[in-house]
Amino acid sequence: MSNLLIENKGNTQVITINRPSKLNALNKATIQELSAAVTAADKDLTIKAIILTGSGEKAFVAGADISEFNTFEVEQAKELAKMGQDILFDLIEKCETPVIAAINGFALGGGLELAMSCHMRVASSNARMGLPEVSLGVIPGYGGTQRLAQLAGKGKAFELMFTAGMIKAEEALSCGLVNHVVEQDQLIEKCLEICEKMSKNSSVAIAAAIRAVNGGYKDGENGFETEINEFAKCFATGDFKEGTTAFLEKRKAIFPNN
């Protein structure tokens, strides 16, 4: 995969978008490679978490690759947004392996949209985030209008989009856009620390929690009903039997599916 670097650290896979000369801008090939890499990692039962990051110290991802779509017409633009949402952004959101975005610099446009499709975000203190699409005469097309409003609230989302402004990591933390802010040299370590904590818990239950939370954001689905069904399905799993038995026997659970 020419635009990605993939490295396993224990049972976590770190996927690095590697186009530093273009600030890791998402061209079509990178989107396809990311889709294939996330699909493969999600299927691999030995991988318990995925970290997505950008190469270099300057950018996570500075957006969709503007040079690839500036001559597009309406139908091509529609296809571009739909393809991206289907094969990558929605795929990551639905991924049953937790995905953390390690935002190591600029996360703009499609870059912030990519980070927002992940289950969690950790930013380095130099990170800058925004959806500057209206400065190019367009709007976000990879789910940004929806996910920024979900994470930071409608008012903040409108302000960020209308002004095409960039916010610093601390401001992103205060509006709920990121979970943690750390120094750049601590970024992957902080993400790995979260992965380590998650890996002690039932991966089957974590996948159920992802489906339940996502259910609340899906048209035509009632998140509370999804939660009831996912809760009930856990009772048929070996992980539930082991987790509850271990608690009652006052020992640490050894989950059979981990």
Ligand code: COA
């Ligand atoms: N698409 C395509 N190329 C991009 C890009 C993008 N979204 N973002 C950066 N690049 C390229 C630049 O064209 C430049 O390539 P070149 O050296 O071949 O000319 C290279 O990455 C470095 O970027 P540069 O603009 O020179 O760096 P900078 O430090 O001066 O500015 C940014 C950094 C992030 C402020 C600036 O690159 C930028 O505004 N990028 C676009 C952000 C954006 O609008 N994203 C939303 C897209 S929908």
